[in-house]
Amino acid sequence: MRLILASTSRYRRELLARLRLPFEALLPDTDETPLAGETPPALARRLAIAKATSVAQREPGAWVIGSDQVAELDGRPLGQPGGRAAAIAQLAAMSGHAVRFRTGVCVARADAAAQVVVDTTTVRFRTLAVDEIARYVDAEQPYDCAGSFKCEGLGISLFDAIDTQDPTALIGLPLIATARLLREAGFALP
Numbered sequence: 633m634r635l636i637l638a639s640t641s642r643y644r645r646e647l648l649a650r651l652r653l654p655f656e657a658l659l660p661d662t663d664e665t666p667l668a669g670e671t672p673p674a675l676a677r678r679l680a681i682a683k684a685t686s687v688a689q690r691e692p693g694a695w696v697i698g699s700d701q702v703a704e705l706d707g708r709p710l711g712q713p714g715g716r717a718a719a720i721a722q723l724a725a726m727s728g729h730a731v732r733f734r735t736g737v738c739v740a741r742a743d744a745a746a747q748v749v750v751d752t753t754t755v756r757f758r759t760l761a762v763d764e765i766a767r768y769v770d771a772e773q774p775y776d777c778a779g780s781f782k783c784e785g786l787g788i789s790l791f792d793a794i795d796t797q798d799p800t801a802l803i804g805l806p807l808i809a810t811a812r813l814l815r816e817a818g819f820a821l822p
Contacts, residue, residue, distance in 0.1 A: 673752070
């Protein structure tokens with residue numbers, strides 16, 4: 633069976649490779665603009681489905697994985713910072729707070745109903761000094777990461793705790809849910 637990851641994210645490619653299934657990665661055609669009044673969990677769900685189904689329609693017969701992550705601070709979505717100043721501002725806003733990361737994953741095929749799961753991981757940030765934030769941002773340059781950190785690297789030092797059912801969700805693809813959805817689709821996994 634052909635498997636496609638509807639993402640060009642190196643983080644998601646590295647995570648999916650852990651399952652040892654051959655796959656391709658293709659860019660989905662998806663507008664990621666939040667809808668008016670859309671909650672972060674609904675946004676993560678909608679974008680995961682949209683990414684998977686946009687590629688599935690172009691690649692009939694292939695199973696497609698779509699995923700998206702939305703960081704949520706006080707009910708507001710936080711996107712990827714894109715640059716140093718925005719990363720510093722995001723981390724300063726999250727300092728001393730709990731932030732929820734909503735990670736949606738969808739497995740779809742053009743001729744089958746899409747299956748979707750949204751994982752919630754809560755990260756409790758310790759109180760961060762401005763110079764600590766700047767040192768961290770300069771060291772890892774997490775400009776393409778929702779929440780402006782890499783928990784698999786030095787970013788772990790920014791936290792008091794992580795509450796999660798799936799530690800891979802925080803990196804961008806919840807592998808526990810993904811493996812379950814792939815098994816349900818007929819892929820041979822342990």
